[in-house]
Amino acid sequence: MHKKLYIPGPVEIAPDVYEAMCAPMIGHRMPEYAELHRRVTQHLKCLLNTKDPVFLSTSSAFGVMEGAVRNLVQKRCANFANGAFSAKWHDVTRRCGIEADLFAAEWGEPVTADMVDQALATGRYDAMTLVHNETSTGVMSPLSEIAAVMRRYPDVTFIVDTVSSMSAVPLDPQELGTDVCLAGVQKAFGLPPGLAVFAVARRALEKAKNTPNRGYYFDFEEFEKNDAKDNTPSTPCISLIYALAHQLEKMFAEGLENRYARHRQMADAVRGWVQQQGFGLFAAEGARSLTLTCARNDERTDLEALKRLAAERGYAIDNGYGKIKNQTFRIAHMADFTMADMEELFGLLEELLPRVRK
Numbered sequence: 001m002h003k004k005l006y007i008p009g010p011v012e013i014a015p016d017v018y019e020a021m022c023a024p025m026i027g028h029r030m031p032e033y034a035e036l037h038r039r040v041t042q043h044l045k046c047l048l049n050t051k052d053p054v055f056l057s058t059s060s061a062f063g064v065m066e067g068a069v070r071n072l073v074q075k076r077c078a079n080f081a082n083g084a085f086s087a088k089w090h091d092v093t094r095r096c097g098i099e100a101d102l103f104a105a106e107w108g109e110p111v112t113a114d115m116v117d118q119a120l121a122t123g124r125y126d127a128m129t130l131v132h133n134e135t136s137t138g139v140m141s142p143l144s145e146i147a148a149v150m151r152r153y154p155d156v157t158f159i160v161d162t163v164s165s166m167s168a169v170p171l172d173p174q175e176l177g178t179d180v181c182l183a184g185v186q187k188a189f190g191l192p193p194g195l196a197v198f199a200v201a202r203r204a205l206e207k208a209k210n211t212p213n214r215g216y217y218f219d220f221e222e223f224e225k226n227d228a229k230d231n232t233p234s235t236p237c238i239s240l241i242y243a244l245a246h247q248l249e250k251m252f253a254e255g256l257e258n259r260y261a262r263h264r265q266m267a268d269a270v271r272g273w274v275q276q277q278g279f280g281l282f283a284a285e286g287a288r289s290l291t292l293t294c295a296r297n298d299e300r301t302d303l304e305a306l307k308r309l310a311a312e313r314g315y316a317i318d319n320g321y322g323k324i325k326n327q328t329f330r331i332a333h334m335a336d337f338t339m340a341d342m343e344e345l346f347g348l349l350e351e352l353l354p355r356v357r358k
């Protein structure tokens with residue numbers, strides 16, 4: 001039995017997306033692929049309101065996250081963290097043999113502009129990494145405020161993971177001044193996993209050319225050279241790119257403002273419902289994610305049992321991530337979900353919760 005996915009990625013996939021993936025195969029050096037590539041990257045540039053290139057990487061997001069630090073850290077990297085994915089990025093940076101320091105906020109709290117300012121004022125760093133929307137904790141850090149601070153440090157490369165926010169909230173990499181703005185498509189884009197997209201500023205592409213040991217698969221210069229020919233360095237996941245083309249068309253048909261409003265409306269509804277059921281919200285007020293809600297367990301709900309019962313009914317729900325597993329649970333409200341999907345989940349959980357509460 002398929003379980004409807006209410007977990008924060010991979011998300012539930014609409015049937016028309018699977019259909020789009022079934023288009024007959026083409027070769028990636030054929031003109032048909034160049035046409036597809038151009039169409040998709042132009043739509044991504046519209047989505048992100050940018051003239052900078054947007055590249056397609058056949059990898060999950062961590063491929064590009066690793067690639068970004070390998071291409072863009074020449075001296076020392078400041079990794080800002082407030083949850084599992086941002087902390088792992090620090091680990092990944094170090095594993096690449098790059099000098100790096102971790103600046104960590106409490107889980108549930110955002111990374112703040114002050115934190116960034118204090119760290120960068122030391123003058124030790126030529127690059128920083130930030131996760132906009134920490135999926136492990138449901139915290140959305142104040143990207144515009146951090147971007148305002150980053151303007152004071154033009155020599156520090158600004159690398160941002162928008163894995164679980166891109167396409168659900170307005171993002172303008174040029175306005176923000178990000179050097180890399182990246183996402184995996186298995187979250188708000190509403191696609192199966194296996195593809196990452198990333199916008200890279202021209203100055204970052206120039207910097208990358210002078211960085212040693214970039215490897216091959218994630219070498220930004222390779223992406224740039226191939227993208228200029230509407231292509232990718234190595235064989236891309238063409239079926240997923242067909243599906244991305246389809247999802248982008250759907251996004252523009254819905255209207256980006258409507259799409260952003262739909263995500264805000266679902267976030268409001270889920271936050272309200274969670275509190276109505278007696279759970280707290282894990283993320284600090286003012287820093288709550290618009291694409292998922294992380295609820296604090298009330299200590300009388302057996303989340304493992306809830307997950308099991310939901311699975312029997314054909315639903316996959318989350319019971320927390322990493323060190324806050326079972327102390328929290330997350331509800332995804334992104335991609336193609338609508339208020340009707342939220343109501344469906346509320347109904348299910350209202351029926352099951354009395355059975356798993358002490």
Ligand SMILES: Cc1ncc(COP(=O)(O)O)c(C=O)c1O
Pocket residue numbers: 009060061062063085131133134135136161163164184
């Ligand atoms: C914010 C964030 N960054 C990075 C990742 C890692 O992405 P992937 O597993 O696609 O490499 C995730 C995955 O959930 C995420 O939520």
